[in-house]
Amino acid sequence: MPFSHRNQPVKNPEDMNPAFAEAFNTSDINNLLALYEPQAILITQDNEQSHGVESIRATLEQLLQVQGTMVSENVFCIPFENIALLRAHFIIHTTDDAGNAMKIEGHTSEIVRKQPDGSWLYVIDHPFGANPPVIHSPA
Numbered sequence: 001m002p003f004s005h006r007n008q009p010v011k012n013p014e015d016m017n018p019a020f021a022e023a024f025n026t027s028d029i030n031n032l033l034a035l036y037e038p039q040a041i042l043i044t045q046d047n048e049q050s051h052g053v054e055s056i057r058a059t060l061e062q063l064l065q066v067q068g069t070m071v072s073e074n075v076f077c078i079p080f081e082n083i084a085l086l087r088a089h090f091i092i093h094t095t096d097d098a099g100n101a102m103k104i105e106g107h108t109s110e111i112v113r114k115q116p117d118g119s120w121l122y123v124i125d126h127p128f129g130a131n132p133p134v135i136h137s138p139a
Contacts, residue, residue: 009119010035013084013112014077016120021072021090024063032060036122037113043126066104068094075107082114083123090127096137103136 010019016035023031033053036042042050042059050059072090092104109129112120 009115009117010121011119013079013086013114013120014074016086016110016112016122017072017074017088017090017108021070024070024092027064027067029057029061029064032064033057036125037115040122041124042122043124043128045128047128066092066094068092068104072108084112084120086110086112087129100137105134105136 010016020032020035023035033056036053036056039052040056042056044050044059050056070090070092072088075087075089076085078085086109088108088110090106090108094102094104096102106128109126110122111124113123114120
């Protein structure tokens with residue numbers, strides 16, 4: 001697999017969202033891409049589809065421009081055979097252009113699939129699937 005840069009594969013579907021936050025926090029695009037199947041789909045904030053890891057790369061590189069620290073926790077994980085439906089709540093702590101603390105948060109929707117080696121990868125990632133992100137700026 002060309003994007004297997006993560007140290008440890010995700011062995012449980014409920015660990016995907018924390019693994020995404022961990023990968024984001026490294027600021028390494030390859031750690032993020034390692035979480036996706038080669039033909040996965042990522043839905044952008046404009047409701048467009050990035051299809052395949054090379055297209056997903058461009059979208060995730062934009063996300064990494066935020067340069068913050070992410071926490072992502074499951075709201076639910078519904079496994080069925082070799083797939084699972086996930087919803088997560090994420091928070092990114094970052095700063096605005098003036099250096100003031102800022103928080104971006106939202107809820108995601110994803111479908112992950114169990115791989116032949118027992119690991120789990122994103123098939124469909126919709127970071128805005130539950131609601132658009134909310135940006136909290138200092139008053």
